[in-house]
Amino acid sequence: MRKKIKGTKNRPRLFVFMSNKHIYAQMIDDTSNRILTSCCSNSKEIKKNLKLSLNCKTASILGKDIAEKSIYQGIRQVVFDRGNKLYHGKIKAFAEAAREAGIHF
Structure with missing residues (x-):
């Protein structure tokens, strides 16, 4: 998927990865190969409010958190990279929460 999807400084790539236990999200600028912001379900501030990760x-919750972090940095437009996952279930919940918080993709 990353061969087709590229993020820039003005419109970075919002990458979502799910392991067997946790969810990770990163805002990536592919032109300068930098991670602008990130969040994950095993961080302390997210973990204390949840029973399951x-x-x-x-x-x-992660979608809302990364949207707030990116808006604080002045990023409102992103390219959504869901990897090889279907737009269903957890990916859909993440994307809808990010959109409700003010991110456009």
């Missing part, structure tokens, strides 16, 4: 509620 891999469900739709966690995904929506």
Whole structure:
């Protein structure tokens, strides 16, 4: 997927990865190969509010969190990179929460 999707400084790539236990999200600028901001479900501030670390509620909290971090940096437009995952379930909950928080993709 990353061969086709490129992020720039003005419109970075929002990459979502799910392991067996956690969800990770990163804003990546591919032109300068930098990670602008990131969040994950095993961070302390997210972990204290949740019992499970891999469900739709966690995904929506992460979507809102990364949207707030990116808006603080002045980023409102992104390219959504979901990897090889279907737009369903946790990925959909993450994307909808990010959109509700003010990110456009």
